[in-house]
Amino acid sequence: MENTSTYHLQADELDALFAHLEEQYLVYAPVRIPSGGRYAQTDSVLYRPVHRYEDIEYRERSTYPMKEVLTPITQTLFYFTEDQYQESKPPAKDLLIFGRACDINAIRIQDQIYLLNGGVEDPFYKRVRDRAKFVLMECAQQFEGCFCCSVGANVTDMHAMAFSFGERDAQIEVSDEAFRDYFSQAKPSDYSIRFPEENELKVNYPVIDRMDMANRLKDHPMWREFDDRCIACGSCTVACSTCTCFESTDIVYTQNAHIGERRRTCSSCMVGGFDQMAGGQCFRNKTSEKYRYKILHKVYGHDARFHTGPMCVGCGRCSARCPELISYPATLNKLSRAIEEIQPEEVAHHA
Amino acid sequence: MVEDCNIKQMQNNCYRQSKVPDEFMLQLRVPGALIDAKWLDVIQHICQTWGNGSFHLGTRQTLNAPGIKAQNIPSVNDYIEPYLKAVECDLCNVQMETRNGYPYIAPRNIMACIGSVHCINANINTQNISHKLEKEIYPNPYHIKISVSGCPNDCAKAHFQDLGIVGCTRPIYDMDRCIGCGACVRKCEKAATRVLSLNDKHKVSKDACCCVGCGECVTACPTGAWKRPNRIFYRIILGGRTGKQCPRMGKLFANWLTEDSLLGMMRNWPKFSDWVLGGKPVYIHGGHLIDRAGYQRFKEFMLDGVTLNPEAIIAESVNWAETEYRSNIHVKPLSKHQTVK
Amino acid sequence: MLENPIKPHACEILDILPQTETEWTFRVANDRPVRHGQFMQLSLPRIGEAPISASGFGSGYVDFTIRKVGKVTDGLFSLQKGDSIFLRGCYGNGWPLERFRNKHVVIIAGGTGVSAVKSLVDMMYNDQSYAKDLHLIFGFKNTCSVLFSDDLLRWKNAASFHATYTLDAEEAEGWQKGLVTDFLGSIPFASFGGDYECIVVGPPIMMKFTGLGLLTSGVPEDHIWMSFERKMSCAIGKCGHCRIDETYVCLDGPVFNYTIGRSLVD
Numbered sequence: 001m002e003n004t005s006t007y008h009l010q011a012d013e014l015d016a017l018f019a020h021l022e023e024q025y026l027v028y029a030p031v032r033i034p035s036g037g038r039y040a041q042t043d044s045v046l047y048r049p050v051h052r053y054e055d056i057e058y059r060e061r062s063t064y065p066m067k068e069v070l071t072p073i074t075q076t077l078f079y080f081t082e083d084q085y086q087e088s089k090p091p092a093k094d095l096l097i098f099g100r101a102c103d104i105n106a107i108r109i110q111d112q113i114y115l116l117n118g119g120v121e122d123p124f125y126k127r128v129r130d131r132a133k134f135v136l137m138e139c140a141q142q143f144e145g146c147f148c149c150s151v152g153a154n155v156t157d158m159h160a161m162a163f164s165f166g167e168r169d170a171q172i173e174v175s176d177e178a179f180r181d182y183f184s185q186a187k188p189s190d191y192s193i194r195f196p197e198e199n200e201l202k203v204n205y206p207v208i209d210r211m212d213m214a215n216r217l218k219d220h221p222m223w224r225e226f227d228d229r230c231i232a233c234g235s236c237t238v239a240c241s242t243c244t245c246f247e248s249t250d251i252v253y254t255q256n257a258h259i260g261e262r263r264r265t266c267s268s269c270m271v272g273g274f275d276q277m278a279g280g281q282c283f284r285n286k287t288s289e290k291y292r293y294k295i296l297h298k299v300y301g302h303d304a305r306f307h308t309g310p311m312c313v314g315c316g317r318c319s320a321r322c323p324e325l326i327s328y329p330a331t332l333n334k335l336s337r338a339i340e341e342i343q344p345e346e347v348a349h350h351a
Numbered sequence: 352m353v354e355d356c357n358i359k360q361m362q363n364n365c366y367r368q369s370k371v372p373d374e375f376m377l378q379l380r381v382p383g384a385l386i387d388a389k390w391l392d393v394i395q396h397i398c399q400t401w402g403n404g405s406f407h408l409g410t411r412q413t414l415n416a417p418g419i420k421a422q423n424i425p426s427v428n429d430y431i432e433p434y435l436k437a438v439e440c441d442l443c444n445v446q447m448e449t450r451n452g453y454p455y456i457a458p459r460n461i462m463a464c465i466g467s468v469h470c471i472n473a474n475i476n477t478q479n480i481s482h483k484l485e486k487e488i489y490p491n492p493y494h495i496k497i498s499v500s501g502c503p504n505d506c507a508k509a510h511f512q513d514l515g516i517v518g519c520t521r522p523i524y525d526m527d528r529c530i531g532c533g534a535c536v537r538k539c540e541k542a543a544t545r546v547l548s549l550n551d552k553h554k555v556s557k558d559a560c561c562c563v564g565c566g567e568c569v570t571a572c573p574t575g576a577w578k579r580p581n582r583i584f585y586r587i588i589l590g591g592r593t594g595k596q597c598p599r600m601g602k603l604f605a606n607w608l609t610e611d612s613l614l615g616m617m618r619n620w621p622k623f624s625d626w627v628l629g630g631k632p633v634y635i636h637g638g639h640l641i642d643r644a645g646y647q648r649f650k651e652f653m654l655d656g657v658t659l660n661p662e663a664i665i666a667e668s669v670n671w672a673e674t675e676y677r678s679n680i681h682v683k684p685l686s687k688h689q690t691v692k
Numbered sequence: 693m694l695e696n697p698i699k700p701h702a703c704e705i706l707d708i709l710p711q712t713e714t715e716w717t718f719r720v721a722n723d724r725p726v727r728h729g730q731f732m733q734l735s736l737p738r739i740g741e742a743p744i745s746a747s748g749f750g751s752g753y754v755d756f757t758i759r760k761v762g763k764v765t766d767g768l769f770s771l772q773k774g775d776s777i778f779l780r781g782c783y784g785n786g787w788p789l790e791r792f793r794n795k796h797v798v799i800i801a802g803g804t805g806v807s808a809v810k811s812l813v814d815m816m817y818n819d820q821s822y823a824k825d826l827h828l829i830f831g832f833k834n835t836c837s838v839l840f841s842d843d844l845l846r847w848k849n850a851a852s853f854h855a856t857y858t859l860d861a862e863e864a865e866g867w868q869k870g871l872v873t874d875f876l877g878s879i880p881f882a883s884f885g886g887d888y889e890c891i892v893v894g895p896p897i898m899m900k901f902t903g904l905g906l907l908t909s910g911v912p913e914d915h916i917w918m919s920f921e922r923k924m925s926c927a928i929g930k931c932g933h934c935r936i937d938e939t940y941v942c943l944d945g946p947v948f949n950y951t952i953g954r955s956l957v958d
Contacts, residue, residue, distance in 0.1 A: 064575065245933065265553065
């Protein structure tokens, strides 16, 4: 990157840096939660405000995605009384968010939905997004199931700084002028931050470039196995860096039923009720239909709307979180084969 | 000529009498039921060298070598010494003489399911607590049957032990992470005690008093809204037994015990047995000792010197339901009563 | 600061007009511009929000004809004249009015779908020179579920209107018995000289078979317009509930030409 400087900081300097950053920023990074995992004696790693360098869990991919910082699982939009809705307060500080290249690239997709879609900006997203800056976490090693390189999400320039993590020290590349002053006393370094160049897992991400192909795929038998395999729990979409769907719900306070909140809660197209209308009608009753809807949105729907390729950054969290061990890359491969099956039929048909 | 065998002594040494007068079956203890696979060579060697070539998987998860001639027992005891040292002394910290085989059979092998080293349902590492329990109950001349289940599914049959241990969790609910999908509610209804429900805030309410502590809600949750706390909890199911007279399923004795509370109570078992039996060990089910002493005395003994963790709850009384092969088997002349005062 | 596009505003209920036992029209104070076929998000604090199409509008008011089918609508039915409900919107594209001008217009609607075309029909009733003529096929389940009885009568008597009203499974005077699809043959498409547009709105299954029926009658796809109903939490293309592939019903619809609507597979 042009005009960057790199510094080498030791543990005590890093703690001073974090204290300094916290004057202006709420700093979010992946943090290890002991016993936080799905199974006993397993941990989870999720985004929390951090105060010291050592709070950051950099050795492992976070269990849950970075998007939770900008779009929390539960968020109060409005407080209501009998005659008005009052917007909830915006964050008190700017946000500085640590994430890997895939995580930061996922924000581009979040932006497309929350800021660009339909030409309407979501005010609750915008008010945090405008105040958020990102710190790239260098991937010193690959994690199980990463395939960022297959979807071009391995490189980013959307970050203000980049960290190469060490046990007791860090190499920090500064590219945003606003952060230069934090390093006036720091020791320069000639370290250069690296992006992942190749993943062990390579995915030939399918391309569906027209709606009739997407519609033909909807009838393909490849989805049937998921009626038995998938339990429609939504773990994949909650873990997904790019999924954005939410639900709006009103709640009232127990002691006064006339005041309450309108909340936005993370939702999932995999979970029952997602497509249920007021009268009870649903459009995708079978689990295979829900799964097909999710996959085709990632592969086709988003790209068809925004023309920016896969709605996927190859972070691998969906597969890592699936309790039924359904591999998303394996599904993509099946989808590619289904596309190949359909294509020659079509050629024959048109001939 | 039939060889002269002190079968009581041999049983105490973990060699079980067989139909063939001078053949015995060795039972190797495997507390917690998980050991290094290298020991399979040892049991195989015993079976093939001194036994009859067959191998029996003990119903209490012991490794059994049938058909060992009485005269070979000293050789077998020499041969198993490294196993005893490794499993009893090193793994479980048991203080015991290992030169002449097992000193006692009475505290039966501590059974366990595979637990959290493997199982997705388990709340606890069943081996760790089994090893600690082994240290508390072994060696000692008083009979006791213990098993450890990693979760309330109770695959290790805690309900049919004198003291059955069940690993539990008290999940913590982070409302802000909950998406109100109801996965935990459905799972609890299907797999556990239906203590969860979706409330009018689109979040989950819990009827905590009936929670069995299985952790199914944690496993089912797509967002990590339910989380196991860093601490683990134990339940004790008391007085279950099999047998010809009055088999019965155990009943809940203590719940939400921390490890300290559990081990503190288990440490009191030999003292209780010693008191009930007047210092003369008899190989009978622990439930019978509780019958003779009465539950209240049992409870006093077990709680003696134990500082319970604040969450712990203890049964004020216990009512077992026995299989009555013979009804009114408990009604008999006063002279035959075994109640200890 | 710009107005928050999803913040609801309190609006007074000016009148409540019961249509059937379970379907009422709420006339609500409104100064915001509304187009025929658009919808608004109605809120009842405590209960939630639902997308409801405007069944009519005029100076200072907008009408919503609402069926009691969910918790939001159940809550609405406990309100009275003078109470407030909360509105945001309008949302959606609405009917392409210019496409209908000076043409034969066919409107096939079922159940509460009629409320999505009511304002349009009234506009053409009030300006009977807008379209060449209007062919209505409106179907209801039974006499108890009939909406806008007075309006139906008024429309039936309009000079340039040809109205067929049907009940799915009930005999009643002035009503045909059967599904709306049974009466597609009564529309003289051949006499229109290709100069016509069809509007279809109703439950998804009714729209599906009506669309197919129109094709069978020789109606070209691009002469058919449908209004879709989907679950919506935001109405501004964020929540994802109404998305069908690349299409967001709240943004790109709810009205779709059949050339597009036909290929929208949920």
